[in-house]
Amino acid sequence: PEKSRTLELSISHNVTSNFILSGSTYYTKVNQLITSVFKNEASNAIPGGVILAHGRYENVGEATIYGMEVKSDYHTNLGPVRLKLWGNYSWVDGHIEQPDGSLLQLPLVANHKVKTGATFSWKNYFVTPKANWIGEANTAREFGQTTIPSYALFNLASGIDNIYKNLSLFFNIRNLTDSRYFNASNGGGGQPFPGAPQDPRQFFGGMTYQF
Numbered sequence: 538p539e540k541s542r543t544l545e546l547s548i549s550h551n552v553t554s555n556f557i558l559s560g561s562t563y564y565t566k567v568n569q570l571i572t573s574v575f576k577n578e579a580s581n582a583i584p585g586g587v588i589l590a591h592g593r594y595e596n597v598g599e600a601t602i603y604g605m606e607v608k609s610d611y612h613t614n615l616g617p618v619r620l621k622l623w624g625n626y627s628w629v630d631g632h633i634e635q636p637d638g639s640l641l642q643l644p645l646v647a648n649h650k651v652k653t654g655a656t657f658s659w660k661n662y663f664v665t666p667k668a669n670w671i672g673e674a675n676t677a678r679e680f681g682q683t684t685i686p687s688y689a690l691f692n693l694a695s696g697i698d699n700i701y702k703n704l705s706l707f708f709n710i711r712n713l714t715d716s717r718y719f720n721a722s723n724g725g726g727g728q729p730f731p732g733a734p735q736d737p738r739q740f741f742g743g744m745t746y747q748f
Contacts, residue, residue: 539596541567557610567600570633598636602643604629617659624653642682645721647674665694674721676731683731688718703747711739 542565549559574595580588606627613620627650633641649672656665669690675682691714696707712735719732 539567539569539571541565555612558608559610560605560607562605563603565600565602565631567602569596570598570600571595572597572633598641599634600631600643601634602629602631604631619656619658621656621658622653623655624651626651642675644675644677644682647672647687647721661698661700663694663696663698667692667694676721685719685721685732688716690716690718705745705747707741707743707745709741711741712737714738 543563544565545561545563547559547561549557551557571594574593574597576592577590579590582588604627606625608625609623611622628648629643629646630648631643633643635641649670651670652667653669654665654667656663669692670687671690672687674685676685690712693710693713694707695709696705698705700706715738717737718735720735722731722733
C-alpha cells in the first residue's frame with residue numbers, strides 16, 4: 538500500500554490588531570507511490586480481442602515533496618466602507634524517484650502560486666475582486682513531460698446580504714478578462730493531451746435563503 542508521512546511547521550503573528558501574518562512549511566515523503574503506468578504491450582484481457590497497449594495503476598517509486606506558504610490578512614474601515622485585504626504566496630517542489638533510479642519532476646503541480654483579493658462592504662452590499670497567478674506546471678509523465686505556461690486569472694464576486702427576511706442575492710464573474718489558459722493534464726488516454734483548456738468568461742447569479 539501507499540504510505541505517506543508529513544512534517545509541518547506553522548506560525549502566526551498579529552502584527553497589529555488589524556494585520557495578521559502567517560506562514561507554514563512542510564516536508565512529505567511518499568513510499569510505494571500509486572500512479573498510472575502506460576504499458577506499450579499487447580494484452581488478451583478481453584476474450585476474442587487484442588489490446589495493443591493499455592494503462593493501469595501500480596505502486597511505482599517514491600515521492601519527495603516540500604514547500605512553504607506565506608499569508609497576510611488586513612482589515613480596516615474607510616469611512617462607512619469596511620475593507621478586507623488578503624494575499625497568499627505558495628511554493629512547492631520535489632521529485633518522484635522511479636524504479637530505475639531516475640528522477641521525475643512533480644507532475645500537475647505549479648511551483649509558484651500567488652492569490653490576492655479585497656472585499657469592500659457597505660451596509661449589506663459587498664464587492665470582492667480577486668486575482669490569481671499560477672506559475673508553470675509540468676504535465677504527467679505518460680507521454681513525456683512538457684511545461685504548461687503560467688497564467689493570471691481575475692474573478693469578481695458581488696452581492697447583497699439579507700435583502701429581505703434572510704434572503705440574499707449574489708452575482709459573480711469568473712475569468713473576468715476572458716483569458717485563454719490551460720491546466721496541466723494527465724495525458725488524455727491513448728493520445729497526448731498535455732494541456733486541458735479551461736472555461737472562458739462565465740457569469741453566475743442567484744439567491745440564497747437562510748432558514
